Amino acid sequence: MKILFVDDDARVLEMLRRNLSHRFDVEIQSDPVEALALVRQGNFAVVVADLRMPGMDGFAFLAKVEEASPLTVKIMLTGHADMESAIAGVNEGHLFRFLTKPCSQDTLVKSLDAALEQYRLVTAEKELLRGTLQGCIKVLTEILGQVNPEAFGRSERIKRHVKNMVARLKVKDPWKFELAAMLSQIGCIFIPEDIVSKNRCAGGLTPEESQIYNMHPTVGAQLLSSIPRLEDVREMIVHQEDSLADHPDQPRGARILKICLAFDNLEGCLGNKLDAIGKMKQAEGVYDIHMLDIFERYVLADTGVRPRDIRLVELKEGMILGEDLMSEAGAMLLAKGLEVNSYSLMRLHNVAKAQKVVQPFRVLVPLEE
Incomplete structure (x- = not known):
């Protein structure tokens, strides 16, 4: 030292x-x-x-x-x-x-x-705290993955966007922002998966379904209230759907989440990055303009991955699902955007023993692979 x-x-x-x-x-x-x-x-x-x-x-x-x-x-x-x-x-x-x-x-x-x-x-105390928090988060996200794969897949996609944003913004304590991204959808654990799926496009939910879905940030923040030293993370999560015009004191992390979440919804609905960004830029007062400009430059740059159509036996850790992975019976097994790790790979192989997987399917492979 x-x-x-x-x-x-x-x-x-x-x-x-x-x-x-x-x-x-x-x-x-x-x-x-x-x-x-x-x-x-x-x-x-x-x-x-x-x-x-x-x-x-x-x-x-x-x-x-x-x-x-x-x-x-x-x-x-x-x-x-x-x-x-x-x-x-x-x-x-x-x-x-x-x-x-x-x-x-x-x-x-x-x-x-x-x-x-x-x-x-x-x-040593800081590393112990970080390790404890990461362990808690891992358990919570794995539960979400089992109960609501759609919400889990969304949190995985958001995490990558947030990680890139905080690197460009050079924020203090970037791990807090990444935790907030990982846990941004944890409140969806109590929401039916079909409601989460329908929320991808504006107008896809009935008023009653919208009311149920809009509760998830508050529910998520409440679930985290018993974990010490996550106050900043909870603030990001509870305000992640706020409009900047309505809440000008919206925390910085919530502003980042707002942009990443909206882009994920719009890209899934419109099927095009340019259209999604264009739609967001038309919404005056909703997003932090400075952050949206940074996000636009990042998300339209080279993604560093190449698409491939593969079969289940070829799936490896580090690959990213380019589409929802479905069973032949029509059940979603893993959501688009999930970065495959040892846990999800083991879970998928176990599920495949009972349900046939639609093959081949699209994945995104890092260029260094």
């Missing part, structure tokens, strides 16, 4: 590197602007900064470090033993330690060891 020292005094930096490099992975930088660039590029566990630096003081610098790398542990090292600055730094700057010069090597080493241990604890 790397430690970055930032000080405008080159002699101090060289002394620190000479005395500590045998024990720690140390990097030094005298310019706070260049140091910030390093923080954004690298993975520093600890950043130690001087308080008095020309152009940008230590507090301003470490505040920017907090924005760029929230998990990095921050220490202030200064020759100005100002108690008010120390209190402000700890309370406002999220500092782990405030050390004064001259600082003995023993004190500095102990502080760095403690900072590295703090970094290990914070990152």
Whole structure:
């Protein structure tokens, strides 16, 4: 784990590197602007900064470090033993330690060891949380896949669109947006599959069916209410069908979901990407225009896949279904847009033992295959 020292005094930096490099992975930088660039590029566990630096003081610098790398542990090292600055730094700057010069090597080493241990604890907790959440989400989506393949297939298609959008928008915590996409249809677990299918085209539902279907974002958010730390994800899901004009404070993630969901419906109904995008651009006040422009550029670009008509024995993980996979009796087995994984492949082979699959069927194969 790397430690970055930032000080405008080159002699101090060289002394620190000479005395500590045998024990720690140390990097030094005298310019706070260049140091910030390093923080954004690298993975520093600890950043130690001087308080008095020309152009940008230590507090301003470490505040920017907090924005760029929230998990990095921050220490202030200064020759100005100002108690008010120390209190402000700890309370406002999220500092782990405030050390004064001259600082003995023993004190500095102990502080760095403690900072590295703090970094290990914070990152371990985050990974544990992420792993726990992903496990919960996997169970929920697999249940949805069993109960309502149409809704599950839709969430799989949406997930790919959202993943591409957050990469282009460079959002913070992209995993939250991807989870929201995966769980966007979880409320459909209580909705008949034929209603979900009919919703692909505007006007396909009766007023009663529309009322039932429109409840799914609220139901989905309620289902997630017992899972801790998913507040942001729940907000995205509950507002995913909102019109921007009616709800100008619509969360950013919900705006992305709104665009991706509408495109999926329109493409399925109209059968053409250009027509789907054109229809969306005609709807004033419904979508975030900036996001819709980014989505249009992304979705009309080369998709990186090639279509193939295959038989069941040729189906592999990583392939994407280019059409609904049906049994000869007319039952949907897997929905269009599903990216085949080991679970869906095993499930399909088990089902095929009892029901004949309509073959051949269309899949999309990544170009690197």
